[in-house]
Amino acid sequence: MTDTTLIGLDWGTSSLRAYRLGSEGVVLEKRELPLGIMRLLGQNRPASDERAALFERACRQACDGWLEADPSIPVIGCGMIGSAQGWREAPYLAIPVDIDSIGLSLTYVVGQNGIVLHIVPGLIEHSELPNVMRGEESQITGALRIAARGKKAANGRNSSLLCLPGTHSKWVLVREDRIMHFETFMTGELFSALCQHTILGQTMRPSEDASAFDRGVRVAQSSARRASLLSMIFSTRTLGLTGALEATQQSDYLSGLLIGHEIASIQQGTDNSYFLQEILLVGNSALCLRYKRALLHFGRVDVRIISDATERGLWTIAVQGRLLERA
């Protein structure tokens, strides 16, 4: 087995992803376990020592076999494991935050059996309506590092608009490697709730229909200023009733409406320069392709998709935090 240098955990609400990293952060092995913190905690709220035992056991399971040769290999984790419901709360860093400095604010927790987990802080934006993230700061760090690779050294510092689509999509404005602003859109979660728990889902038949997706994006793009989303989404049903949208098209049409609305909102935001940055899409590749397709309607042909950002980010943050400098 090639030497392990670092173990990285991306520990969210529903799943726990573990990465065994070698020198220079190369990924030697990865695992995905259904041990996200909400799955571990379940409906009942266990007492804090019981919670700690649950988290430690899951952590050992994720690292199984990776620490036997050298128990001093550092372990770093990001995501909901650092929330108030997690193993140890890692206080939010308030933006603006230099992405080179996140690793200087790690928290750690020591398990009963001696395992040490270093926890990456989440970020908060104290605006009128505050915004928070946990886990995405590591993806952002990794994505910017990956994006910088192709650039000239002279132009090393990054200014970009990042989009991390998902349950709660994040749009993040980075200027000169500083996270300046971010917003959260409940697009993924709302899409699921609408399909599964409202009248819109009742007439949907599963299928993939790119033209229906495009149509939804265009409707959102042209209507965003004058129509409310609350009203626009109902067209999924009425276009079906009038025969203008097949049952097999309704899901992709709604997806296009929501994603188009999200992008239109970013484009029309208060800061006009916002949307003119280089755009990096970070995350699940099928979802990134969907956003890339939608962004074409907004004239953005220069969009890059970055994958494997979390593991690169955890490595980068561990280096910043000097976790790898061992005796």
Next chain:
Amino acid sequence: MTDTTLIGLDWGTSSLRAYRLGSEGVVLEKRELPLGIMRLLGQNRPASDERAALFERACRQACDGWLEADPSIPVIGCGMIGSAQGWREAPYLAIPVDIDSIGLSLTYVVGQNGIVLHIVPGLIEHSELPNVMRGEESQITGALRIAARGKKAANGRNSSLLCLPGTHSKWVLVREDRIMHFETFMTGELFSALCQHTILGQTMRPSEDASAFDRGVRVAQSSARRASLLSMIFSTRTLGLTGALEATQQSDYLSGLLIGHEIASIQQGTDNSYFLQEILLVGNSALCLRYKRALLHFGRVDVRIISDATERGLWTIAVQGRLLERA
């Protein structure tokens, strides 16, 4: 038993309301049965003759004892019973529609045992994103009739903006007794889905908090032009995380956000004169009071709440359709 002149049925998706009306449409008796068409049909889609038998049985149950003395008493119904999934499809009337003419387009169905149900047509607006209603046309008809009572005869024809809040809120522009335009907002259904099936509901504790509702309305009012609803609703969670919103306040805050967003969208609509009409709120009185409170933030102090509109509308439409002119 006072003489029955008409039986009116408000037959929707989940419930069936029945009204026994006397002379001049006075309500003599009312019933509410859990026999909405979706409850009757269930998950399995029965064949059409089986469906007809289900609907006829429910219809007889709703009218139980009311037709014995005189089986020729007319029965009129509105709502989803006239949809493609209902007993007999009553084709939509396309707006603009004169409210005095709806009763000229009734459909009817005759049951196996001879009962005749006259069905009120729904309305459709053939715009780029079409809009439909079934049942609300009867509420609108009744509400305008009730609202006209207090006015001078010279000023008898109505120009109003009606709001029918609910699962799918409708806003309806009426000029000179003609329905000119309407919009649907999925406010009520989205609120339920967000509370019951997303992360926002997880931290909510049930309570009533009028100040939290007001806060939500104000946020929606001030943010509507620049923030997406997809992003704004997430503040229900983040304000909770930062301690700025108690668990007991989150539900009313979210309700205020959604209702405020709906009203802001009407106010900022393409037609500026839209929001300057007299506003009539029609429907469930607790919900109407909530909308009335929200409208105060938009400077509207002159809002009337109209109740019992459906039964008045069914009576009015039956008169238009000459159902009461019997041999």
